[in-house]
Amino acid sequence: MPPALRHPSLPDLDRDSARVFDDAARLVRVPAGTVLFRDGATCQNYVLVVEGAIRVHKISEGGREIVLYRVESGQTCVLTANCLITARDYDAEGIAETDVEMIVLPVHAFRKLLALSESFRDFVFSAYASRLSDLLLLIEEVAFGRIDVRLAGWLAARIGPGGTIRTTHQEIAVELGTAREVISRQLKEFERRGWVRLGRGLIEPCDPIALRQLSQGV
Structure with missing residues (x-):
C-alpha cells in the first residue's frame, strides 16, 4: 500500500512500522x-476513515436507539480499537451514513x-481518550440534561442558509437518546411559542434567537 494512502491523521512511523502498515x-x-x-459481531479490522461518515449507535432491547458518536474524515473508530485491544465483540452498530472511503x-x-x-500507540490512545471524553459528556447530557434545552441546542446548531432542517421526529429522538413522543411533544410546544413551524419531514426555525437563548440557559 503506497504511503500516500495512509490515514491523514496518522503520525510518521519508523521504517519497520511503516512497512508493517503498508x-x-x-x-x-x-x-x-x-x-x-x-452488536455482537467479531471485530477483525482497525478502521480509519479517509472520507465520509460512519454513525455508531446503540439499540436497547426495547428498540430505543441512541447515537454514540460519528467517525468522520481524519478520525478512527474507538469502539473498534477497544474490541481489538480487549478481544471482545462489538456492543454497538456502525453504519455508513454517507459513501465512505x-x-x-x-x-x-x-x-x-x-x-x-x-x-502508533500514542495515536490510538489519544483518539481513545478524546472520544471517551465525548461519551462521558453524552452520558451526562442524557442523564441530567433538560430535553427542551438539548433540543433547542440541536436545532440551533443545524440551522443552515436555507433555514429549513430536513429531519424526522424519530431521527432527532435517536440523536438525543430519548423517545419520539418526547420530541414530538416538545416540538409542538416550540411551535406553540412561535419558535418553529413543523412540516412533514422538516422543521422551519422561526425564532433562532429564542432557540439559542434556551440552549444557553438564558
Whole structure:
C-alpha cells in the first residue's frame, strides 16, 4: 500500500512500522447505508476513515436507539480499537451514513504496530481518550440534561442558509437518546411559542434567537 494512502491523521512511523502498515492496510470504499459492524459481531479490522461518515449507535432491547458518536474524515473508530485491544465483540452498530472511503488494518497488524511503534500507540490512545471524553459528556447530557434545552441546542446548531432542517421526529429522538413522543411533544410546544413551524419531514426555525437563548440557559 503506497504511503500516500495512509490515514491523514496518522503520525510518521519508523521504517519497520511503516512497512508493517503498508503491507497490511488496504483502502476500502462502501456506499451509504452499509452496515459495517453489528452488536455482537467479531471485530477483525482497525478502521480509519479517509472520507465520509460512519454513525455508531446503540439499540436497547426495547428498540430505543441512541447515537454514540460519528467517525468522520481524519478520525478512527474507538469502539473498534477497544474490541481489538480487549478481544471482545462489538456492543454497538456502525453504519455508513454517507459513501465512505476508509483504511482497514487487520487485527494482526494492529497489534504488531501497538507493540512496535510508540507513535502508533500514542495515536490510538489519544483518539481513545478524546472520544471517551465525548461519551462521558453524552452520558451526562442524557442523564441530567433538560430535553427542551438539548433540543433547542440541536436545532440551533443545524440551522443552515436555507433555514429549513430536513429531519424526522424519530431521527432527532435517536440523536438525543430519548423517545419520539418526547420530541414530538416538545416540538409542538416550540411551535406553540412561535419558535418553529413543523412540516412533514422538516422543521422551519422561526425564532433562532429564542432557540439559542434556551440552549444557553438564558
